[in-house]
Amino acid sequence: MSDQRLDMPDARPTVSIVVPAFNEAGNVAVLYRRIADVLASSWQWELILIDDGSADDTFERIQDLARQDPRVIGLSLARNFGHQYALLAGLDVARGEAIISMDADLQHPPELLPELLRHWQDGANVVMTERLPAGQLPWWKVWTSNQFYRLFSALTGVRMEAGDSDFRLLDAEVLDRLRQVDRTHLFMRGLVRWAGYHAARVPYSVAQRHSGRSSYSLGRMMRLGVTGITAFSSAPLRAGIGLGVFTAALAAMEFAYALWTKMTGKPVQGWVSLVGLITALFSMNFLLIGMIGVYIGRVFEKVQGRPPYLVEQSTDDAMRLTTRAAARARRQRALPEPPPA
Ligand code: UDP
């Protein structure tokens, strides 16, 4: 079946749809059906589903789809590497001229794909989507995400907008450039904004998750937030300077006050406020040490040079190597031999 795909006269599809899936066994077949219906025969497409170390039988369901339809390619990562890296694994093997990334749980409506493609055909290299606030999303997710994008924009100077997500279309050339940038600490949606190509933005209402549960807990969202900010700004490292100036001014005022009470013969009272002050100062210290730790940790991880993800299995044997260049080389090799002279 894999040969069938590679032997197609023009093996390069126009559109790649890349979908990371973690415990999405109940969703992948419905997603495939809806994408197949909406793109029908108007586009040459491939659907790349990446099983991010699921505990359910997501990969078995992906294998079923790949058996039925050679346009479906499944990768299974060696463990759960997280959404951003599962996404990267898919982007690395995508061969389309336009690459669309979206979620597996049908919160991103496949019916929007033709519109994204229309903007691309009209010349946009990046087509972003805008999640409208009225969709089916818990209020705290909308609120935390909006506040985070504000903080991110203020700290990094890279402007993110409310409603940004990883549901978007990238032209293959733009993707090729972005894939080289930062593979260890990936915050793809910030990277796309940083690159600045954005030319079009399509609004949509986020749908209810089709089946299963969200795996982006508040803790996970915060980790992604810290990754995002530290990937784009060193401002938190300098926060200590401002705080230091502030606390030094406080200390000077305290000394002046202590001196004054001594001179007027009224001894300083109030151990409680002193303890409070010490605790406050220590907490700032710990916070700043922690921030420095985050950056040192990033350098440490970079120096280790581990790959951002590992692929364990693929529905396509020829897909074992996971770079676009390798995929292209394999396609060349798979071309039929020229007839003997
Ligand atoms: N996902 C993933 N790896 C993870 C967590 C999530 O590949 O470790 C995928 C998940 O299957 C879905 C997308 O990332 O396709 C978004 O995750 P989810 O729906 O849980 O997040 P939410 O939409 O609630 O923010």
Ligand code: MG
């Ligand atoms: Mg979701």
